[in-house]
Amino acid sequence: MPFIPHTETDVAEMLAAIGAPSIDSLFGEIPAELRCKGLSQVPERVSEMEIARLMHGRAAQDGTLLNFCGAGAYEHHVPAAVWEIATRGEFYSAYTPYQAEASQGTLQLLYEYQSMMCALTGMEVSNASLYDGASALAEALLMAVRANSANNGGKVLMPQAVHPYYREVVASITDAQGIQPQPIGYDPVSGATSLEQLRAHEGQGITAVVIQQPNFFGVLEDVDAITDWAQANGALVVAVVNPVSLGLLQPPGLWGAKGVDIVCGEGQPLGAPLSSGGPYFGFLTARQVFVRQMPGRIVGRTVDLDGKPGYTLTLQAREQHIRRSKATSNICTNQGLLVTAATIHMSLLGPEGLESTAVHSMANTQALVEALTAIPGVSAAFDGERFHEAVIRLPQAASQVLAGLAERGIFGGFDLSQHYPALGSALLVCATETRTAEDIARYAAALREILSAH
Template sequence: MPFIPHTEQDIRDMLETIGVSEIEQLFDEIPEDLRGQALTHVPQSMSEQAVSRLMAQRAAQDGQPLCFIGAGAYEHHIPAAVWEITTRGEFYSAYTPYQAEASQGTLQLIYEYQSMMTALMAMDASNASLYDGASGLAEAVLMAVRANRKSGSRRILMPVTVHPAYRQTAHTIVGNQQIELVDLPYDDVGGHTTVESLASYEGEDITALVIAQPNFFGVLEEVDALTDWAHANGALVIAVVNPIAMSLLKPPGQWGDKGADIVVGEGQPLGVPLSSGGPYFGFMCSKQQYVRQMPGRLVGRTVDRDGRVGYTLTLQAREQHIRRSKATSNICTNQGLMVTAATIHMALLGGEGLRRVALESHANTRKLVEKLSSDYFRPRFNRPCFHEAVMSSTLPLKRLLRPLYAHNLQPGYELSDDYPELGESLLICATETKTEQDLDLYRDHLARIIDKQVSAGCPVQPKMA
């Protein structure tokens, strides 16, 4: 049965009504060389049994390595109840809640999600999610340009310690909209953005300052001082945060004297598994005064004329609903299923549960750093970190990492491509899922490999102090 069950007569009647003889005429504006040809590389159809076997084989190719990578995607324990509930038909197949009277369950869940996120971030309002954390940063930049009407420069100060993929995505989306993303350097000793590095922008027209907490290196930033500097210089503050860290650290709404203005980040740590690269979802919160510049939609709670609680879409500044020139977003259904999982995850763990996850993750990373440290492998920065840390090696990293991969270990994220100035440096991460035995296994394998490389006369850079 065709996906669209139109009969041949239906199709002829429609074509005659619009005045064309065949469907191909509707696409005559597309040049011939850009049109898709036959799908020559698509294999022949397979039975359900054959497809199941093929997919199982491909999933097995990923293996189940012991992962210490992090770098924006984190392996946390997800209670079994999260996805048992999320994949119920009421949630799994529900679509955008256009009709409030028929979508009360979905609307209530989104409302609960928004309430939890505003509590976690100490902000006034939250939208109903974005595509991912990277595009969320780009949306925050666009929102800041709209919201900061006193600024005409459209200049955004962007620390290079913000996730490289986030910075690239933001540049791709806003780079052709007369918005300038200005790189801010980091302190070579601490790995953080210093207030002193902002001195050259004192008194200039700056639209917004981006602050990551923790930053890509896992280092904690001086958020109070940076936030107060931005507000004193007429700039808005865009916070890019890890939601798990916010259960333990000072939330963005309390940074400095006035708090951050816009908060974004990646929601994957909240109940979304590492499923071979996705999906993810982004979150966004803001102060009440900027809520009408927020992309996406907001759900509100009210009562009907009989006094019963009800939920409805209270803000949906999308071109589908208002004039295109007034729209701030094309975000619609996006990652609603991931938000469902995140809401259930946060409800099950509660504030104390999230805090325990953060504490255990931080403790494991500190243990891992201590276990791996030697004359040849040492922490790169000296400031406090959360849940991730940069380690520098006096030996070529590739010689150390290749045998670790062979031992079914994912030892971390190499920084040389994104930060060549750091040389042989590795970003490592340990969450609450790692046991003492896991940490010891990593330490023992690495120590043995280092001994072999040194004994074999591998070139060694000067030992670190």
């Protein structure tokens, strides 16, 4: 099918109908000096086969680095079936589930996704996804302000061990809404959030406490103690979690005596490949009592007049559906295609597969840390229990080390010097289940070579 379906006859008839002598005359209001004089760098048209070869060649110029960077976007194995199914026409083009009679397949998939996310996080309700993990945290905090009628002043305790990009997005989105994030430091030995600094805010009308598990450093927080303390002080608890870690770690719904109130995070580890920053999707689950404050939309299961199962949007408190002033959110984009892939991914892996992914990721990161810290001058920054990321300190500037590793075909990690200067020259490194013993040995050898050359 041609990209432009209009024939020369079609164009001539349309121009005649509106009384225009040519297509160029339609743009007569644009000054001549601003109009393009030609596309000299665009080659003559070529065949589909030739353009495919050209694009493959250009893509190959980028190369593929051996990846040891995580920091919120993770290289997990995605079974081939995930995107073979997700890109079928039934899913790929059926994005908008507004017309229930025409979108039963899409609605059922979203219902299954919500059910899976509730089971994974241990919560009672889930929406049909959000834009990404960072904006999901901002939405969760705005939701907490609406839901916490006793302490709705907007004071939020935000650990510095929460992803720095998430904290920046929260500040951008919620600043005008009266949210007041209060930074909570981390223990310099363990890397976990300081309980002492949390306790300094007792009795001060706290709206919400944020817990990231594992935190940005990969360290596991004392989630039970923080959850119980926050709820004893009248605050709602907002958990930010890596969904893969929940294949192994206790779900937020079971943290502390009562479980957390709201759970959010980035869904990229569930079937989305690394692709220049996205697209990804955010997830958000909560207790049933807060469902009316949840941003986005919820798909429900019912029966039709014949008693057959049917699916429909049961709650959609967004600005496209109700008055803007009444909406719970004005930015709660549903990432339908990514959610489709995530649902298929979780269905294929199942609980055992997700647990296996988490276990192998933890083991590989432990092996990576042992290999790197065996190099003179390299040490682990924290001694706390970790998931599949860790912070290592280097005897040279992290930026120089990363440049040297890149020359050797290795993406060596995330430079922490900008966001955490107190750590000195430090890297956040990650090893998922996709890394092999040979990969780890190659990284260690390259790092040893770089450090010994100076």
